[in-house]
Amino acid sequence: MNKTLDIYHQGAALFAQQYDALSFERVHQSWQQYWPDNGMVLDIGAGSGRDALWLAERGCNVIAVEPAADLLRIGQTKTAEKAAEQVQWLSDSLPELKACYQLNLQFNTILLSAVWMHLVPSERERAFRKIANLLAPGGRLVLSLRFGEFSDGRVSFPVSVDEIAQLARQFGLVLCFVSDLTADSAGRSGVQWQTLVLELPDDGSASLSRIRHIVLNDSKSSTYKLALLRTLVRIADAHPGAVLDRQDGKVAISLGLVALYWIRLFKRLVDNNIQQNSNGSKGLGFVTEQGWHALKHLTADDFAIGTLFKEPDAAALQQLMSDTLSTIKAGPVTYIWQGHKDNQLFRMQRNKTKRQNQSIVLIDKPFLDSFGQFELSESMWDCFRVYGCWIEPLLVQQWVTEMQKYQQNQQQGLTLDTYHHHLRWLDRQHDTGLVRKKVEALRSAGHDVRSVWSGKPLYTYDIDHCLPFSYWPNNDLWNLLPASSAENRQKSDRLPSQSRLHASRRQITDWWQQAWRSETEQKRFFVEAALSLPNIAYNCTEFDVVFEALQFQSVGIKQRLQVAEW
Secondary structure (H helix, E strand, O other): OHHHHHHHHHOHHHHHHHHHOOOHHHHOHHHHHHOOOOOEEEEEOOOOOHHHHHHHHOOOEEEEEOOOHHHHHHHHHHHHHHHOOOEEEEOOOOOOOHHHHHOOOOEEEEEEOOOHHHOOHHHHHHHHHHHHHOEEEEEEEEEEEEEOOOOOOOOOOOOOHHHHHHHHHHOOOEEEEEOOOEEOOOOOOOOEEEEEEEEOOOOOHHHHHHHHHHHHHOOOOOHHHHHHHHHHHHHHHHOHHHEEEEEOOEEEEEHHHHHHHHHHHHHHHHHOOOOOOOOOOOOOOOOOOOOOHHHOOOOHHHOOOOOEEEOOHHHHHHHHHHHHHHHHHHHHHHHOEOOOOOOEOEEEEEOOOOOOOOOEEEOOHHHHHOOEEEEEEHHHHHHHHHHHHHHHHHHHHHHHHHHHHOHHHHHHOOOHHHHHHHOOOOOHHHOOHHHHHHHHHHHHOOOOOEOOOOOOEOOOEEEEEOOOOOOOOOOOHHHEEEEEHHHHHHHOOOEOOHHHHHHOHHHHHHHHHHHOOOHHHHHHHHHHHHHHOOOOOOOOOOHHHHHHHHHHHHHHHHHHHOOOEO
C-alpha cells in the first residue's frame, strides 16, 4: 500500500479537487437511512475532509484519519475554517490504527469510504478486528467497496460482500444493510460501488462478567488480586502511552508502570500497619529491607512519573520494583486463571538482559519499559478502559471487606473511613502546591501571570485542574492551570468544552512556556504528558503537540464518564 499512499500524497491537491467536486449527499446517497446526526464518528481515509466537514455540520464529533500527509494538511485547513471544534485530525493507517487506539474512544459510526480495496487481503482480518473493537455498543461500521481497476498506478485488490459478511460473523458484527451496485459518482466507466452497513450489538459484558467473577468469586482470598486489577484499571484509564504493543487479540503494557502503580496503592496501607493478608506473621513479598523499608521516608505521591531518584534512593527504588514484580508474578498472575490453571489471564515477560543499577533514576517511559511487558487480552483491556469508573468502586469496596476480616486490623479497631482514607489514589491536599509556588515565584520576579481561560491578569487566583480531578485524578503539570478564583468556582468539576479549549489554546500553551522553562521542569512536563496523553512520543518537546493530545483526552473523558461541560 506504500506505493498507493505515495500517489495520494504526491497528488493531494488534484485528489482533493476531485473529491470536493462531489457532495457527501451524492456520494453516500445509497445508505442515507443510516446517516448519523450526532455522536462520535471515526472517518478512516478522510482525504480532503469533505465527509468529515459534512458530518460535523450535521452535529457529529469527528476524528478524521488520513495517512497521506499532504491530504491531511488540506483537510485540516478546510475543517479548521468551519468546524475546528468538532473535527480533529490524526495521521494513522490500517491495519494497525495505533494512534486511534491511543485515544481510548469508542465510536458510534465508523466510515471506511473508498479504502478497503487498497488493503492487502492478508491484512484484512486484522484490520476488521481493529475497526470492530473501536465501535461503541450499537455502533455502526459503514464500508464502501469499489469494483474496478485503477489506471494511475494505485494498487487495489478484489473485494466482495461475502468476505465482509464472513468477517462480520467472525468478530460479532451484524450485516444489516447491503446497497445495490451503483455507478461511479464521478462518471468513471468500469467502476461501480457497493456500500455495507454493519452493527455491533454486543456491549462487552462478557469481559465485565469475567472481571466481576475474579473480584467476588475467586477462591483465593487476597488483596493482591484486587491491587492488580485496580492497577490495570488506573493504567487503562490514565495512560494510553503505556501500551507497547497491540496485536492478535492481546495488549502489552509497560511492566514497570504496573509495578509503580502497585507500590502506590499499597504505600499508605503498609506504612500505616494495615494488614494485607490472612497470615499477618508471613509478611508481604515486596516489602524488604533493601527496597521498601529503605524508602519508607517517601509518601505514595512521591512515586510519581517524572520524579528523579538519586542514591541511595535510586538503588532502593530499583530493588523495590524488582521485588514487586516478583510478588505480582508469584501471586495474582499465577493464580488468576480461567477454566484451567494453565490458562492464565495475565502474563509477564521480564526483560532477559540484566538491568544495570543506576545511581540516578528518572521515572519515565524508557525506565518503566525497561522492566519488560505485561500482557492481557484486548477485550479485557478495553473493558478496563471503558468501564473502569464502575469497576474501581467495586474493587475498593471488596478490598475494604478483605481487610476487615484480618485479625490485626480488627484488633486495631480501624474505622471504615480509615480504610478508605488509606486506599485513596492521590493526596488532594498537596496536589497544586508546586504550581502555586511557580505562580508566586513568577509574580515576585515581576512577571505578568494571566488566567488561561480569560487571558486577564490574575490577582486572586486558583490552580485549576483542566480535566476535573474528581473524575480523573491527575496532577501532571500540563493539567494544572492558573485561573481566577471566580472562574475556577464557575467551572467547578465540569470539563472545558472543545470550543473553550480551542479559544484558550494560546493562553494555555503560553502558560506552559512561561512556567516550565528549565531543562528539569520541561523534562518532567513532557515525561508526564507522554504517558498520560495519547499519541505523544516519549522524547516530545513541543507544547502544541501536548495541547492537541489534551483535546483528544478531553473527548475521551467526556465519552467514558459523561462529565458535564463548561
